[in-house]
Amino acid sequence: MFDNIFGIHEQALLLHGQRLGILATNISNADTPNYKARDIDFSAVLANTDENTLPMRITQAAHITLSGDGLAPGELKYRNPYQASLDGNTVEMPVEQAAFSENNVRYQASLMFINQKIAQTQLAITGQ
Numbered sequence: 001m002f003d004n005i006f007g008i009h010e011q012a013l014l015l016h017g018q019r020l021g022i023l024a025t026n027i028s029n030a031d032t033p034n035y036k037a038r039d040i041d042f043s044a045v046l047a048n049t050d051e052n053t054l055p056m057r058i059t060q061a062a063h064i065t066l067s068g069d070g071l072a073p074g075e076l077k078y079r080n081p082y083q084a085s086l087d088g089n090t091v092e093m094p095v096e097q098a099a100f101s102e103n104n105v106r107y108q109a110s111l112m113f114i115n116q117k118i119a120q121t122q123l124a125i126t127g128q
Contacts, residue, residue: 006117009110015045016107022076023100026091034088037079039099045075 019040029035081090 005121006114009113013107013110013114015040015042016103016110019103020100020107023096023103026079027093027096027100030089030091030093030096032089032091035091036089037081037091037096038076039079040075041077 019042022038022040026037026039079090079095081092082095083092084090
């Protein structure tokens, strides 16, 4: 009954969390010479994800952790810059900030959907 209660939002939340970390790394390396900006092709990763292949494992009865970084090696891609930098760095702050903000909004939307599903389930169980 509860196998697919959250739908696609469970996988989306995990991917958005991983993408936030990648974008934050890009932003923190904006002044590092020869650093190449990276990103996840979110739609391609999510399209190839089904609920039986979630990159999770249980380490203890009460803990759930991600194995490795949760992404296959081919899923993390380099971003092509709009304007090349002389020092070889491909991080463009406006692009990274926009991607970070958009990803944050999508993360919050998935989290809100999951919270609403939990509230609905609690309401159905308690009947109040």
